[in-house]
Amino acid sequence: MSDSTVDVTKKHHSFGRKLKYGIGFSLLIVLIIGGMYWKKVSNKPKEEYSQWSKPVPVRIVPVQRNNLDVEIKAIGTVIPVHTVNVQSQVSGVLQRVHFKEGQWVRKGQLLAQIDPAPFIVALAQAEGTRQQNLAQLQNAENELSRYQLLFKQDSIAKQQVEQQQALVNQLKGQIQSNRAQVDAAKLQLSYSKIYSPIEGRVGFKQKDVGNLIQANESTALVTITQVHPIYVQFAIAENHLAGLRETIKSGQQVKVSAWDKAEQQQLAVGHVQALDNQIDVSTGTLKLKATFDNRDDRLFPNQFVNVRLNAQTIQNAVSIPSDAVQHGAKGTYVYIINKDHKAEIRSLKLGLSSNGQIEVLAGLDGTEKVVLEGIDRLSDGKEVQIISDEQKHRPVTESATG
Known part of the structure; x- marks a missing residue:
């Protein structure tokens, strides 16, 4: 390998080392700057904001002082008022019914007819016995008159006169008994017609025509x-x-x-x-x-x-809506709104309630305003925002620029 080639290779390796060191140094600078920025941002005071810190919207009602109808x-x-089970006082066959089920009837109106034939016969028999005894009485009285005349003439003994007088008295007693028997027979005959004892409405009939009716039986006719x-x-x-x-x-x-x-x-x-x-x-x-x-x-x-x-x-009573009353460990209380628009707890002594209003015996004097809605977010001293009925029912509209 030539010397020129070796020099080129050395230069190449030297450049690579310098480049690596430069990149590492740059990254180190970036990390340092980023850390300083993060520390600055993290140490910046945060803006305090909470929905619970805002005034609580509530609806209030004035305490009333007027007459409270309990x-x-x-x-x-x-x-x-009256219920009557109509029953027959005599036994016999039900002959006619003179009412319709569910009908309105007057007092004394004829309702039903029992077969009167047996009672007519009994009445005739009682009257016949009475007439027979009347004839015997008349004969005995005539005999007594003759005995009394003979006794004055001293023709018969006094005992005969007394015996005849006793017979007359006995027949008079029988006549009185016969009269009572006739009246009883007439009464029984009258019972064969059943009249309404009161004015009112009849129900369903329990007996049909043709049935045998027993006197004072448990099942009523109507x-x-x-x-x-x-x-x-x-x-x-x-x-x-x-x-x-x-x-x-x-x-x-x-x-x-x-x-x-x-x-x-x-x-x-x-x-x-x-x-x-x-x-x-x-x-x-x-x-x-x-x-x-x-x-x-x-x-x-x-x-x-x-x-x-x-x-x-209750005259001149202090009253509030029952829904405004709260119950706690210390008893019953309400929230009132003071002049600073803050909630204030008032303990109460309550009386009678009526139609959603309850009487306040102690704790309010009638000039306060109590919280009716929005109580769940309230506490003593909490600032409030009073919502009127118009605001409560006002429809929510979206902003055109939102």
Whole structure:
């Protein structure tokens, strides 16, 4: 190998080493600069931002101070004022039925006819016996008159007169008994016609024409219910008893309204008729009976209805919506909004509730505003943003430039 070739090779290796060292040095410079930049960036203070740090949007309602009508809700059963099971008082064949099932009948209206033939015969027999005894009595009285005349003439003994007088008295007693037998036969004959004892609506008949009816049997011929007026029976908790009794003692009628099962339609309006004489110890409730005119037949016997009872009126009561009340370890409380637009906790002592409103006995004076919605994000001293009903229901629109 020539010397020139060796020199070229040495130069080539020397250039390669210099190039490698240059690249490594450049990478080292880049790493140093990058590290310094990262340190600078990482040490820069971060901007504090959190959705929870913003004021909490809430909806508020003012505390009310007015008369609070305490309304009690219960489940009631419609019951007739009178229910009569019509039965025959005599035995016989059912001859005719004078009503239609479900028909409205008046008091004293003829409902059915039992075959009267046996009772007509019994009446005739009783009257015949009475006439026979009347004839014997008349003859005995005539004999007594003759005996008394003969006794005055001293023609017969006094004993004969007394015996004849006794016979007359005996026949008079028989006549009185005969009269009672005739009246009994007439009464039995009258029982062959069955009349309605009350005004009301008849149900389904239980006996068809041609059947033998037994007197006072367990199965009634038909049932009649009086529904004008009509009762609704229900029960309330015993803690409402004191206020209810005070209202009744004051002479006021306690209003009661009956609603359908869905509580969407009011069926009738009435008033409390009577309170039971004792509390049911097993349930802690008191039974009440309310009366309704029911001329439109909206209430039907044995129907279940929802009852709303206006038990009492609390004058000048401080009240708030029941949904605003919170329950915690320290008792019941609400959030109010102070003048700095911050939430503040107020502990409460509560009274009776009605129609979504609850009476506040202590804790509020009636001038505050309580939080109704947005409570889950609130805490004592938290700043709030009050949302009006218009803002709450305002539709959200997209920005045209967004």
